Amino acid sequence: MKDLFEIIEKPQNFPYCPGCGHTSIDMALARAIFELNLEKKDVLIVSDIGCVGLVDKLFNVHTLHTLHGRSTAIASGVKMVDEVLFDNQLKTIVMIGDGGATIGLLHLVESAKLNVDITVLVHNNFLYGMTGGQHSGLTPKEFKTSTTIRGNPFEALRIIDILKNSGASFYARTFSQDPDLKDIIKEAISHRGFSVIEILELCTGYATRYNDIKGNDLKIILENSGGKIKEKIERESFGLLYKSKFFDKKSEFEFTEIEAERKINLKNPIKIVIAGSAGEGVQLASSLLCISAILGGLNSTQKNDNPVTVGSGFSVSEIIIKDGDIKYTGIEEPDYLIITSMDGLKRVKGFIERSKNIIIDESLTDNKNFIRVPARKYIKLRGGPTYFSLGVLFGKFNPFDFELYEKAILKYGKAKDETLTCFREGLNFGRKL
Numbered sequence: 001m002k003d004l005f006e007i008i009e010k011p012q013n014f015p016y017c018p019g020c021g022h023t024s025i026d027m028a029l030a031r032a033i034f035e036l037n038l039e040k041k042d043v044l045i046v047s048d049i050g051c052v053g054l055v056d057k058l059f060n061v062h063t064l065h066t067l068h069g070r071s072t073a074i075a076s077g078v079k080m081v082d083e084v085l086f087d088n089q090l091k092t093i094v095m096i097g098d099g100g101a102t103i104g105l106l107h108l109v110e111s112a113k114l115n116v117d118i119t120v121l122v123h124n125n126f127l128y129g130m131t132g133g134q135h136s137g138l139t140p141k142e143f144k145t146s147t148t149i150r151g152n153p154f155e156a157l158r159i160i161d162i163l164k165n166s167g168a169s170f171y172a173r174t175f176s177q178d179p180d181l182k183d184i185i186k187e188a189i190s191h192r193g194f195s196v197i198e199i200l201e202l203c204t205g206y207a208t209r210y211n212d213i214k215g216n217d218l219k220i221i222l223e224n225s226g227g228k229i230k231e232k233i234e235r236e237s238f239g240l241l242y243k244s245k246f247f248d249k250k251s252e253f254e255f256t257e258i259e260a261e262r263k264i265n266l267k268n269p270i271k272i273v274i275a276g277s278a279g280e281g282v283q284l285a286s287s288l289l290c291i292s293a294i295l296g297g298l299n300s301t302q303k304n305d306n307p308v309t310v311g312s313g314f315s316v317s318e319i320i321i322k323d324g325d326i327k328y329t330g331i332e333e334p335d336y337l338i339i340t341s342m343d344g345l346k347r348v349k350g351f352i353e354r355s356k357n358i359i360i361d362e363s364l365t366d367n368k369n370f371i372r373v374p375a376r377k378y379i380k381l382r383g384g385p386t387y388f389s390l391g392v393l394f395g396k397f398n399p400f401d402f403e404l405y406e407k408a409i410l411k412y413g414k415a416k417d418e419t420l421t422c423f424r425e426g427l428n429f430g431r432k433l
Helices: 021-035 051-058 071-085 098-103 105-114 159-166 181-190 217-224 238-246 282-295 342-347 384-397 402-412 416-431
Strands: 043-047 062-065 091-097 119-124 170-175 195-200 229-232 270-277 299-305 314-322 336-339 357-361 371-373
Touching (some): 021 051, 021 119, 051 091, 062 071, 071 091, 071 105, 098 105, 159 195, 170 181, 170 217, 181 229, 195 217, 270 342, 270 384, 282 314, 314 342, 336 384, 384 402, 384 416
Parallel strands (some): 043 091, 119 195, 270 336, 336 357, 357 371
Antiparallel strands (some): 170 229
């Protein structure tokens, strides 16, 4: 059995105001995780903006801090992938305030509708605590905040009713001092489907300043606004439904399965940045490089960057090739930097000082420390400057078997004969350097 303090830091380290309900909720969640005997690697806490977002550093599990109101959408995406493509072991828990729930209301509605297997804890302290005590969509009628100083004239949104009617399969409503809170959270986490708990609490920074209210009054507020709720409905979760309906059927959106043809012995990862102009086939040529590595039994990632206009400006691909897991797809110090156009050069200037080897079109610089190549001579072929430059890279440095790149061209490329010719001319050019 794990020690509770493997899950959470000591309460005296909590950053919240004295009496804030966040501490009670965090401790209830920690005890729930502890009593469910969940492995730390199988728990993800996704936090929203506000004081509720301070939870990240308190828990010794995976944590992800998101934009205001977007935590539910992020958590849903993570869980969908886990449930459909992986081992479905991840327990994904959203920590969101009443402000975030109001801003991101449609994310909550959509996740409930799809019955995504996440647990949402709505910390409802009736106002925006971190930004000055303004009212939110969940502020009760007559409740005073910094923006409703004479009392909120409107009824609060009934968030549980909204999500219940949107399709939530587990929904509960209680308050932070409820001795049953831990067990309700345990039940919500164990439930397979969308679960939400609205937890009433007090902001001791603002709610008690503007209102004659104490913690003991939360139970009265709860009773006067519908009372304690806990309901569960048996309904297939998004992942199970998706897999039963679509997973065994091929569609135009299915991933391409690439089988390794051999096993390359690669001692160190290879990091390559390719920068050119949009519309010149940079990203396709880069993807073929990734495929060639996979054909050689290696792992590879491709991180693309281009303007929102897509068809104008720069186009950059960052490629990592490794014999092993790639846990971060960004590149700080490229082993090879290929630049085929002025658009690309402007975009990756910051990489030049940090790159070990630079292959650049000869029209862009006369720097003799760079490998200057006639890449743009092949501009009539879509991707030509990149294919030629990659040929130079293979001819000069031989990072791994160039024949695998040729196989990738022949199997997955376009204008295959012309592309192969262009690549081989670069290969011969590189061998003579």
